[in-house]
Amino acid sequence: MRGAAEQAEDEAFLRLYGEWAPLTPPQMAAQMEGFDRPWWVVGGWAVEAATGYRREHEDLDVSILACDVPAFVEHLRGRWHVWNNAGGVLRPLGERWTDVEDPASQLWLRQSAADPWVVDVPLTPDRDGRWTHKFLPGEDAEVDEVTWLGDDGIRYLAPEVVLSYKARLGRPKDDPDLEACLPVLSVSQRDWLRNAVERTAPGHAWLARL
Numbered sequence: 001m002r003g004a005a006e007q008a009e010d011e012a013f014l015r016l017y018g019e020w021a022p023l024t025p026p027q028m029a030a031q032m033e034g035f036d037r038p039w040w041v042v043g044g045w046a047v048e049a050a051t052g053y054r055r056e057h058e059d060l061d062v063s064i065l066a067c068d069v070p071a072f073v074e075h076l077r078g079r080w081h082v083w084n085n086a087g088g089v090l091r092p093l094g095e096r097w098t099d100v101e102d103p104a105s106q107l108w109l110r111q112s113a114a115d116p117w118v119v120d121v122p123l124t125p126d127r128d129g130r131w132t133h134k135f136l137p138g139e140d141a142e143v144d145e146v147t148w149l150g151d152d153g154i155r156y157l158a159p160e161v162v163l164s165y166k167a168r169l170g171r172p173k174d175d176p177d178l179e180a181c182l183p184v185l186s187v188s189q190r191d192w193l194r195n196a197v198e199r200t201a202p203g204h205a206w207l208a209r210l
Contacts, residue, residue: 064121
């Protein structure tokens with residue numbers, strides 16, 4: 001449950017950027033049909049898929065490799081407007097801007113200026129087409145090595161990697177996600193997560209649970 005401070009922050013965000021009406025993973029999969037580059041669900045939906053833990057979802061987060069942004073924009077042309085959010089500065093991708101300057105920025109999708117945003121795409125910087133971790137220098141892998149394919153045919157980010165991103169934010173609302181994931185993490189996944197948290201959030205309370 002979100003506290004008063006988080007609720008106030010959310011309300012201020014909506015006043016500034018507008019409403020959200022997020023798609024579900026199956027709805028996003030329908031939009032991505034025919035896209036021949038890797039994409040995967042991250043965040044809370046990935047935790048739910050890995051654990052079965054039913055949780056609230058404020059949005060839908062999916063990711064693609066930064067090198068695939070032009071192909072992504074072209075795939076959605078005529079259906080969705082793709083905006084690049086770089087540090088809170090928004091600009092539309094398409095005719096004038098075709099790529100992003102910051103490979104660690106985000107993309108937001110909506111149908112028009114009168115419609116709500118439907119998906120947040122935190123980009124994954126790549127190294128020659130390989131996945132990299134934004135906050136762990138030197139950590140790279142093939143996409144298939146850090147994602148898994150669900151029974152629904154949708155690819156999800158591995159739970160330990162999802163948690164490594166959440167840990168550095170230090171939000172109480174992410175604690176239930178850790179507890180849901182602990183029973184499904186293998187020894188090697190726990191070891192990887194503990195090392196990642198030690199590097200990105202030294203002294204984090206999660207270390208005692210890992």
